[in-house]
Amino acid sequence: MLLQVKDLTVRYGGHLAVWEAGFTLGEGEVLGLVGESGAGKSTVGRALLRLLPEPGRIVSGAITFKGRDLLALPEAELRALRGAEIALIPQDPLAALNPAFRIGLQATDALALHRGLSRREGKGVMARLLARMGIADPEDALRRYPHELSGGMRQRVLIAIAFSCGPSLLVADEPTTSLDVTTQAQILRLLDGLRSETRVATCFITHDLGIVAHLTHRVAILYAGCLVEQAPTETILTAPRHPYTRALVGSLPLDGIMPALQGPPQACPFSDRCPERMAICDTAHPPLKSVGAGHQVACHLY
Numbered sequence: 441m442l443l444q445v446k447d448l449t450v451r452y453g454g455h456l457a458v459w460e461a462g463f464t465l466g467e468g469e470v471l472g473l474v475g476e477s478g479a480g481k482s483t484v485g486r487a488l489l490r491l492l493p494e495p496g497r498i499v500s501g502a503i504t505f506k507g508r509d510l511l512a513l514p515e516a517e518l519r520a521l522r523g524a525e526i527a528l529i530p531q532d533p534l535a536a537l538n539p540a541f542r543i544g545l546q547a548t549d550a551l552a553l554h555r556g557l558s559r560r561e562g563k564g565v566m567a568r569l570l571a572r573m574g575i576a577d578p579e580d581a582l583r584r585y586p587h588e589l590s591g592g593m594r595q596r597v598l599i600a601i602a603f604s605c606g607p608s609l610l611v612a613d614e615p616t617t618s619l620d621v622t623t624q625a626q627i628l629r630l631l632d633g634l635r636s637e638t639r640v641a642t643c644f645i646t647h648d649l650g651i652v653a654h655l656t657h658r659v660a661i662l663y664a665g666c667l668v669e670q671a672p673t674e675t676i677l678t679a680p681r682h683p684y685t686r687a688l689v690g691s692l693p694l695d696g697i698m699p700a701l702q703g704p705p706q707a708c709p710f711s712d713r714c715p716e717r718m719a720i721c722d723t724a725h726p727p728l729k730s731v732g733a734g735h736q737v738a739c740h741l742y
């Protein structure tokens with residue numbers, strides 16, 4: 441197993457953003473991490489790199505990557521992994537690039553740091569990757585500043601950077617949501633091409649079930665920081681069990697809003713909005729239970 445996450449719990453001060461989430465990722469596997477805005481998707485993704493925004497803290501749990509305990513690694517060793525072994529395509533492409541430096545300089549940082557390439561060699565590698573990502577004139581793009589590129593170009597650059605050092609784990613955090621539909625589809629196709637060619641295991645964060653259907657092997661559904669269902673993609677799309685997943689897959693309207701946890705849940709986090717709510721749902725948090733091959737669900741119905 442490439443990656444094993446167990447009971448991951450993350451806080452931002454008084455707000456419990458992720459509670460006891462667990463999943464695994466095999467070599468070359470693509471896991472879709474799905475949930476509505478604020479469910480904790482980016483928090484889980486960034487926790488895998490121990491790269492949480494302030495005041496985020498991993499308060500408990502374990503993350504094992506290639507047999508190494510990531511939470512116990514000294515910061516220096518983690519820096520050697522980030523961008524090399526584990527890469528992130530961040531959710532906000534503009535914030536991820538430094539406006540003061542040309543693309544060519546920032547895009548070759550990881551290659552210089554992790555692979556010992558000169559800037560010139562790095563630019564050669566990046567130019568080939570940018571061309572693969574559909575940038576017509578890579579040399580020109582490398583000479584530009586981030587604000588001189590379109591949103592789609594910036595996202596192509598960030599994807600190329602993520603792939604530059606040949607990572608074995610990729611966290612792709614909604615890599616195309618800020619773009620128009622045509623550009624989205626184009627970039628996703630190119631990203632998936634690179635992914636399948638390099639066989640990099642990927643944690644693909646999205647709220648788009650169309651993307652899930654096309655790009656992932658397995659899906660984990662997050663709701664209010666809790667992992668409520670996990671199954672092979674086909675199972676999630678054709679035989680979802682959790683009432684929240686069923687609403688998502690069936691595009692059913694949901695009244696109310698997702699709660700924000702402060703402490704460990706004492707009830708089902710979905711109970712306010714659940715059409716199948718029972719008395720026990722308000723007094724006990726349902727544990728994740730196995731309901732089939734590779735299929736787990738956290739709901740008192742099962």
Ligand SMILES: Nc1ncnc2c1ncn2[C@@H]1O[C@H](COP(=O)(O)OP(=O)(O)OP(=O)(O)O)[C@@H](O)[C@H]1O
Binds near residue numbers: 483
């Ligand atoms: N830096 C921060 N400080 C305080 N709270 C935060 C911070 N970052 C995220 N949160 C909170 O943690 C929860 C989970 O946030 P997260 O960004 O992981 O959600 P998400 O599922 O990625 O949402 P989106 O789809 O909008 O990107 C949210 O309630 C959010 O408000």
Ligand code: SF4
Binds near residue numbers: 683714717738741
């Ligand atoms: S535990 Fe109860 S409230 Fe929660 S999803 Fe299941 S049936 Fe609905």
Ligand SMILES: [Mg+2]
Binds near residue numbers: 531
């Ligand atoms: Mg997010």
